[in-house]
Amino acid sequence: MFSIGHVTVDSPLVLAPMAGISDQPFRLINRSLGCRFAFTEMISARSLVCNNKTTIKMLSSPAEDRPLGVQIVSADSEIIKRALDILSNYPFDIIDFNAACPVNKVVSTGEGAGLLREPAKLQKLMRVMVDHAGKPVTVKIRSGWDEASVNAADIALRAQDAGVKGLFIHGRTRAQGYSGRVDYAIIGKVKKCLTIPVVASGDALSPQLIRKMFDETGCDAVAVARGALGNPWIFRETIEYLEKGLPPPRPHVHEIAETMKRHLALLVRFLGETTGVIRFRKFFGWYVKGMAVKHLKVMAFRSDTQDEMLRLIGEMGTVPSYCPHVDRDV
Numbered sequence: 001m002f003s004i005g006h007v008t009v010d011s012p013l014v015l016a017p018m019a020g021i022s023d024q025p026f027r028l029i030n031r032s033l034g035c036r037f038a039f040t041e042m043i044s045a046r047s048l049v050c051n052n053k054t055t056i057k058m059l060s061s062p063a064e065d066r067p068l069g070v071q072i073v074s075a076d077s078e079i080i081k082r083a084l085d086i087l088s089n090y091p092f093d094i095i096d097f098n099a100a101c102p103v104n105k106v107v108s109t110g111e112g113a114g115l116l117r118e119p120a121k122l123q124k125l126m127r128v129m130v131d132h133a134g135k136p137v138t139v140k141i142r143s144g145w146d147e148a149s150v151n152a153a154d155i156a157l158r159a160q161d162a163g164v165k166g167l168f169i170h171g172r173t174r175a176q177g178y179s180g181r182v183d184y185a186i187i188g189k190v191k192k193c194l195t196i197p198v199v200a201s202g203d204a205l206s207p208q209l210i211r212k213m214f215d216e217t218g219c220d221a222v223a224v225a226r227g228a229l230g231n232p233w234i235f236r237e238t239i240e241y242l243e244k245g246l247p248p249p250r251p252h253v254h255e256i257a258e259t260m261k262r263h264l265a266l267l268v269r270f271l272g273e274t275t276g277v278i279r280f281r282k283f284f285g286w287y288v289k290g291m292a293v294k295h296l297k298v299m300a301f302r303s304d305t306q307d308e309m310l311r312l313i314g315e316m317g318t319v320p321s322y323c324p325h326v327d328r329d330v
């Protein structure tokens with residue numbers, strides 16, 4: 001259990017924001033298997049202000065999708081204020097500010113992880129967020145821009161000083177992207193500097209690695225990202241592992257198939273059949289990771305109807321016993 005401002009979450013696990021992934025169906029599937037707190041995909045504040053249709057759709061969430069955080073990215077205080085004004089019409093519990101995105105298109109405009117190179121500007125923007133959000137504000141950072149400029153502790157103190165209520169830290173530099181191992185030491189250092197809660201991110205790929213993150217850093221909660229791709233069971237299994245210390249059994253192939261069907265149905269309802277099925281293709285690949293079903297995966301990537309996808313999922317039941325997701329640990 002941990003709290004961010006007045007928002008209390010009865011689990012130390014968070015579903016991390018993932019652009020192109022953390023849509024409403026993905027969040028609901030993870031919630032059905034133990035996730036208690038989720039984030040939307042990263043939202044461009046500028047697209048929101050421009051009333052971009054795709055962006056507006058990203059904001060929709062049913063009542064069972066709570067508590068829910070929304071994450072925005074921008075480096076412009078006026079745009080941030082206007083975006084916050086729009087967000088005040090939505091029932092988000094927390095508003096997170098992205099200072100972590102490593103993508104060239106984002107950092108080249110000074111946004112996302114680009115702000116780690118401008119600590120004073122980032123602090124000013126966080127103050128704007130805190131003053132105008134009307135809700136608890138958090139910030140997501142990386143350990144620094146590159147190995148030569150690891151400044152997470154300084155940025156974290158600035159965030160706390162600006163009134164931010166919780167800090168998310170991905171323990172890699174922007175230069176690392178998603179490669180290499182997470183730096184537990186820098187997360188532990190940041191945790192020691194702060195009084196606000198610290199949510200750690202990086203290599204949260206299995207219950208064992210999540211436990212390691214808690215042990216090595218003393219963090220208040222862990223954000224699960226790639227570990228939940230095709231593997232919503234990570235929430236249920238990690239809670240059990242943290243309580244009992246024994247590796248929980250992996251889901252049976254029939255449970256995986258039933259979950260895939262539910263996920264597909266949610267996507268089709270949310271996006272319509274064509275777009276929903278296309279979005280499900282990559283999830284099919286993630287769900288069957290570790291299974292000897294390469295032929296089904298290849299067909300799934302060509303499939304464009306719900307019936308065809310359901311037929312392929314149905315064929316999974318004929319696969320001989322296997323150990324799914326064996327290579328999740330790094």
Ligand SMILES: Cc1cc2nc3c(=O)[nH]c(=O)nc-3n(C[C@H](O)[C@H](O)[C@H](O)COP(=O)(O)O)c2cc1C
Pocket residue numbers: 016017018019020021041042071098100101140170178201202203204205223224225226227
């Ligand atoms: C496909 C993908 C999209 C992501 N999008 C976002 C995002 O929109 N906002 C964000 O703060 N982090 C984003 N992340 C970073 C994750 O939230 C997380 O910090 C990172 O993957 C490290 O955790 P992991 O090693 O356990 O995956 C993304 C990661 C992935 C793999």
